[in-house]
Amino acid sequence: MTVEPIDPASPAPSDFIRDIVAQHVAEKRYPKIITRFPPEPNGYLHIGHAKAICIDFGIARENNGQCNLRMDDTNPAKEEVEYVDAIVTDVKWLIAGWADHCLGFKPKGATPAAQTVNGRPDYHLAAASPGSGLADAEPFFASHYFDALYAFAVKLIEQGRAYVCDLSAKDTDDYRGAPDRPGRNSPFRDRSVAENLDLFARMKAGEFPDGARSLRAKIDMAAPNMWLRDPLLYRIRHTAHHQTGDAWCIYPLYDYAHCLSDYIEGVTHSLCSLEFTDHRPLYDWILESLALPRPLPHQYEFSKLRPTYTLVSKRKLIHLVTEGVSAGWLSGWDDPRMPTISGIRRRGVPASAVRRFAIGAGVTKFISTTEIAVFEHAIREELNTLAQRRLAVLKPVKLVLTNLAAGEIIACTATNNPQDETPTTRTVHLTREIFIESDDFAEVPPPKYFRLKPGGEVRLKYACIIRCDEVVKDAAGAVTELRCTADLTTRAGEPNSDRKVKGTIHWVSATECVDAEVRLYDRLFAVPEPDADGDFLKHINPHSLEVVTAKLEPSLKGATTEQYFQFERLGYFVLDPKDAQPARLVFNRTISLKDTWAKAPGGK
RNA sequence: UGCCUGAUGGUGUAAUGGUAGCACAGGCGACUUUGACUCGCCUAGUCAUGGUUCGAAUCCAUGUCGGGCAGCCA
Incomplete structure (x- = not known):
């Protein structure tokens, strides 16, 4: 394995998660540190994901480990291949030259191998040798584990730890109780193992309509943690899946699929954001219940990256793009004003600047807001050395x-x-x-x-x-x-x-x-917290884009999309990778230079 | 009124019982064939109240305030 030079953006960071990993390394707890980045392919990656990517891949590269890129694709209704491809492109771009050698991909088409370890049945799927040409490799997919997941579910049923429940979605809600009020046992909770096995097999065979039954873990309907009140493991969805086609009509839920996917891949440290803290006991319960033969992964949570003047919610970004594109003031997911990785890339921000920002934000459990000025500073700092x-x-x-x-x-x-x-x-x-x-x-x-x-x-x-x-x-x-x-x-x-x-x-x-179209971009939103009042569309910055016809020195005729430029005294610019043509120069302003004069009483 | 989780300058983040530091932002100045970069200086912080201790941001107790959890989403 080649040892990467220390990236200037990550001068040996230290934080509570890295401390835990370092301790595990010191006590030789695992043969290799394996993390994973598990997006659901239901949207584009954004700047918030960049932090998770930097943590997952950063910890892998610092420990000669590996970070698997895994599609968390257990909900076919919301997912599309278009997103899978975009995610792969974005992740590769972001880690290029920094953690490529840690990228865990699997051999194309590979599924978990059934094996026996210490006399116990097991499923395992190793990565294709990391870094050494990923030509015949692809990302991991939770959907490629459906057979193994099903087998594990059967095992839980046999142990009496899971049952088929006939309650409707609404009744399930009612029976669950509330945070301050215990739930009630489902009337189907005490079905025999044989009946559960039969029903579950018939669920899989497609005998029942959507929502008619579900497979539930049998834990504790009075648990103070809502996620332990007999959570659903499988639901019935007669929906084709972008990976498995029509092979399945039952799909596992996140909590069930995620921990086992981690285990199957040999993940050691499963890092996620704070809202999953309440899920950790369930993550552990499922894994521990199965009496698995190999070391179990563990989940650790950290706070998300939330920059000012933008949005980092997939749902809201979808709304923004839908509205903006139909109204004509936004060009799409990769509009250079978007906080998406693809938008940021098109804007001309180097991946190293995104990393510098994401890593600099730190890893804590404190819910924080990071000023966008920190990002802008990181961009200027990188571009100052890179730009012609x-x-x-x-x-x-x-x-x-x-x-x-x-x-x-x-x-x-x-x-x-x-x-x-x-x-x-x-x-x-x-x-x-x-x-x-x-x-x-x-x-x-x-x-x-x-x-x-x-x-x-x-x-x-x-x-x-x-x-x-x-x-x-x-x-x-x-x-x-x-x-x-x-x-x-x-x-x-x-x-x-x-x-x-x-x-x-x-x-x-x-x-x-020579003449060129130059697009002068500014922040998309006019206020630091566009969603504070729940109506972010109201706060779109009307001056987020100004298009001018500029006069350029003739050498710029030979510009390529890979080159970063500083137009002196103005800012940093790149060729727009989509709209520029050999005969038509189109430049995007990535960011202006710092302008002390503009802040002075006489300036502007 | 349950469970989980957190609180250090305007913002983010260090200090793991021993000098509260760094970065961004802001201000002032130097330098400058980019009012950029760079450099110097300044502003500004341990949620509160008790306790333990020679010594507490750190340990303990109580309180205050914030966030998350009642999808067959992830």
Whole structure:
């Protein structure tokens, strides 16, 4: 196994779960640490899942272990293959270069093997050798364990620990009681083993309609923990499954399938979010009841990641996408404003930044809200080192350098990334007519404005200092052209290159630039907690997208979707992977640069 | 009125009986051919009340406040 260099985003984190794992490693409790990431394929992964992925895979990679990607697909009514594919893509993207070697996939088509361990029957499914080419491998699927799960259920029935119940859904609810009031035993609770076995087999054979019967664990209807009041193990659903087709009409419920899926895969540490804490006694009950021959997995819970200015609820995201797409203000699940992994990726956020954020959020049991500024900071930090600098003007104003001849071209050397140890350069051409940012000129400058103003001087980045001699306006009084003089002796390498002026602005040649559609994205919601009043649609940020036609330096014609760019003084940008074409440049703004001036009294 | 779970600056997170630290955010300044980056300084915290102890964010008790649980969802 190759040892990954310590990721800057995870400088040996320590938390209560890692402490437990470290102790288990120290006492050699398991031959190998195996975790799992178990999404249900009923929606797209979002930033909240990123934290779970980073914990599950992070703990695996720190312990030379493995993390299985498993579809928790026990409810065919809600799940689709489209989601399976999207989840696999997102997980692979997020862990690429960081924990690929820990990704647990199984051989394609493999199902748990029946085996005997210490004279006891068992089912086990090992991963395809992790990391070594996953060509003939696929994620794990809970649905691929249906035979094993059924066999285990039969065993529970034989032990008298499960029974077939004929109560309707409503009656089941009534019998369950309430948190502060004990439930009552189902009238079907004391059926004989033989009758239960027969009925369960007939449930499987499809003899009964949906909801007519269920298989229940026989635990304690008076238990203070609601999940121990004879929870359902199987329900009848005459519904085709995206993996198993029409093979089954009974489907296991989460609590029954999850713990056994963990066990079948040899998972050692089953990490989940806080709301499953109440389920843990049931998780343990099922596993312990079966007298299984191999070490049992254990569940540990942590608090979810909940960032401000967005939503991390699958149900609400579905609502958001449905509404937004039909109303036309959102392009879909991967809209660059969405908190989905696919949206974040399309926006141009590097996976390393997502990891840095998710890992930095920490692992605790405290229900917390993380300011989105922390994410934005992580994005800027990663992109600062990754992005190639380029010149681009978003809202152009024409500027004429009156002392340059019409066809004159002055080659200027521009640095690609000053953060590199040995920065490379490229050439940009200064010409008589250029564009500058309209924000970089003010006819009546506010206090402390050190950009261009009438009679004032400013440096053109990588070029020279210019002085504004004349402001040309149209009939309406709008500035149409600035006429300036260039002081060519202030260019790099020229005698006056050290001359200081307060402001430096970006520019592009008007005769050599290329046009591009640039999508300026901002936060999707206008308030920190969009769902605080239960009506998040009301709080959509009306300025979350502004589309401009920008002027770019010509080198950007060769941009690829894999490249991160910083348009100097503006922000970080990537080619939109969906809409950009060779003949049509479309850039997404990932995030703006920090803008101290914008916060100043005179700025904006 | 049951069970589970939690509480450290504005936010997140460390300190595992021994100096309450770090990051983000905010403020001030330095530097700057990006008002970026970087650097320096500042603001600001142990839910409450008792107890144990030489010493408590940490252990104990009580209280307060928050979150979760009554899907044939996961």
